[in-house]
Amino acid sequence: MLNLSRPDWESRLREGQSLLPQIQPVNPALARQAVEIFDMLCIPDVIGQPTFGEAAGDWFRDVVRMLFGALDPATNERQIRELFLLVPKKNSKTTNGAALMMTALMVNQRPNAEFLIVAPTKEIAFLAFNQASGMVRADRELLGMFHIQENQKRLTLKRSGATLSVKAFSKEVMTGVKPAGVLVDEEHVIALNADAGDVMGQIRGGMISQPEAFLAIITTQSDKPPRGCFREDLLQARAIRDGKSHRQGDDGETQVAVGTGILPVIYEFPDRLQKPALIGDFAAWEDPSVWPMVLPNLGRSITIHRLQQEYETARGKGIAELSRWASQHLNVEIGLALRSDRWVGADYWVGAGDDTLTLEEVLARAEVVVAGIDGGGLDDLLSLVVLGRDATTQEWLHWQKSWVFEGVLSLRKKEASVMRDFQAQGDLVIVSEPGDDIEQLADVLEAVDARGGLAQVGLDPQGVGAIVDALAVRGIGRDRVVGVSQGWTLSGAIKTAERKLADGTFRHGARPIMAWAASNAKVEPRGNAIVITKQAAGNLKIDPLMATFNAVTLMSRNPEAPGGKSIYERKSLWAC
CATH class of the missing domain: 3.40.50.300 (P-loop containing nucleotide triphosphate hydrolases)
Structure with missing residues (x-):
């Protein structure tokens, strides 16, 4: 061998x-x-x-x-x-x-x-x-x-x-x-x-x-x-x-x-040089002194001088063009596709990632959690977001899970390989029977609720009867299930998420499916408000991001844990 x-x-x-x-x-x-x-x-x-x-x-x-x-x-x-x-x-x-x-x-x-x-x-x-x-x-x-x-x-x-x-x-x-x-x-x-x-x-x-x-x-x-x-x-x-000897998957498993x-x-650059470019800042790979590392034909078909000219042009056009240029000319792997009509929060999304933020970690650190749900049609991703408020730092901690009906893979063939990737990474479940997705989502929230601290569940009030019924069976009654108005009324949540991503008080698990959803979002002005919609092509999904905004709406209301108990009382830290 x-x-x-x-x-x-x-x-x-x-x-x-x-x-x-x-x-x-x-x-x-x-x-x-x-x-x-x-x-x-x-x-x-x-x-x-x-x-x-x-x-x-x-x-x-x-x-x-x-x-x-x-x-x-x-x-x-x-x-x-x-x-x-x-x-x-x-x-x-x-x-x-x-x-x-x-x-x-x-x-x-x-x-x-x-x-x-x-x-x-x-x-x-x-x-x-x-x-x-x-x-x-x-x-x-x-x-x-x-x-x-x-x-x-x-x-x-x-x-x-x-x-x-x-x-x-x-x-x-x-x-x-x-x-x-x-x-x-x-x-x-x-x-x-x-x-x-x-x-x-x-x-x-x-x-x-x-x-x-x-x-x-x-x-x-x-x-x-x-x-x-x-x-x-x-x-x-x-x-x-x-x-x-083995390839490690995104979930850490062989x-x-x-x-x-x-x-x-x-x-390609080592990981420490692969960090993405950020608004108003320079990434490590933007230093021309490191470029020769990935240019084996330097001095023959390409020169640093020529690349610097192209780099300056790309940087002058904004972060989206700079990221595209870096991927092609320096083999920088980008985690987020950016477009000119993108959601502003996407510029800060990758920088807010923390790959240690599993659901277990969110629940262990949070004094209170809320959940956001979006999607559910047979052509949608049914997406669940659990958003916790850190008991010590007050940071918002984000975790996500999605489900999709297997028929979507045939209907949206162009995105089938992406869905399979998300499935392998553990962030998307492909179900064969309608209704299995709702039952599995409800099971996750039942487990979250059993840990204590689940204040509310927010979702689009249209067409959610089956979800509400499944939650009720598991002890999450209608008093904790909140309809979150969509469209322009989500502007507050969208802008809140942007600010907290930018100032570092919104942390997420650095999952590829969320980066994908954030990059699919298209911003449209509506009077003094903004609306997040799918990309014009219509094939790409933003359901995980919309579930995030639903959760942000609830967390913005400063909820308390059920019963008004403190984090210390719920975790019995004083019992000894």
Whole structure:
């Protein structure tokens, strides 16, 4: 079993050293041959068309050496089956990927082997193909070796019949393919497709019959919170890089065993430099002195001076554009998608996160709690928020849980992968029978009430009969269930939440589903008030955020625990 970890990756990034693991090629002869072929290819869109040997960085040459040197000459089985390369834009990602596939085509020994370039759009795929065909056109010898079929976007190596072609990323097109090698470009965009996970599964499944096959995923970071197959592959690659035997899920539990044969090459800042940009402040990654850590092609296809100019432009346009720019050009992982018509509180949301705030922690610290509920239609998330007031600091402590009917995943296919992510993280329950969601929500509130301190439950007064009845059965009577008017009358709660997020007195559990809901919120002015609505597209949900505002409405009224008992009396701290 190969050890493909590189646990000292942080120090190596700072020192500009290779991120490749410390292993020797099982096939050094093929490794040398692959590097020689890679080096002799010409870069077609650079003045003078220099070869990769003259102009490419050693960082990618090392990738070529390790990937092709992993083909066991005795068994013809590849020990490294996948490459996961995360690198910012303008670091020759697409050009290097095309050269990788050209190299694979020429070292391949299988007759009529099929090599594929797969991308989220035809334009991106054609760009990679045009780079590959340009390499052929730039070399007279290669022109004699290859047949270029421009109309079909296919290159054929005449001596073996092996082909390199472009395929659309779709379940129908990828069904039945048995590729010897696949380049997947920009997986973070591909992951937005509803069936992306299934298609990636088809690609991997088609490789099984060919022991020498490989999958190369070359991508930048997402300009939205990572989701679906991209998020899964990124987490697994990080786990391998860090030397973990298992991947840890967002809930802290071991979820997926790390597979062997996946080579992680991840150019990203360590966590302490990944902090988000805040209003009126500078994030650690905004210091240009740290940028070389994640720019392996620095001094070739990109310079710090050029990036600084783009950075200043992005910062001048506001935090939303700055976050987008950082995700693409510095691989900063953003936890919140921001838009120009966003809710102001979203700017402060990530900074208010505290991943220790479980429901148990909220109840242990709170002198009084209220609950907010929103949603409940078959096309909604039924969302519950428990909001506690800290007995010592008076901070408001937030916890959330949501439920969704499984039919929504078919109805809203574009968001299905996000829902599955939230389910894996433990923040969303997918139910198969209508009514199960209400019963489970009521069970949670019954447990909260049993701990003492549940003052009130706030919810939209429209269409909530089933929820009110379920709570009544569990001893939470109508005297504690409060209708919270919606629309412009929520303006006070919205503005209160904004202020408390900004001044640090509103803390939440840093759960991805809440960041998602906050980023989906669209602000619309209504006279002197504001209204929070869904994004114009209509597919994205804000139910967890609306449940939050319902809870904020109640907490703003300064409630007391049931019976008027103090926190000390309820917890029997004086009994000894």
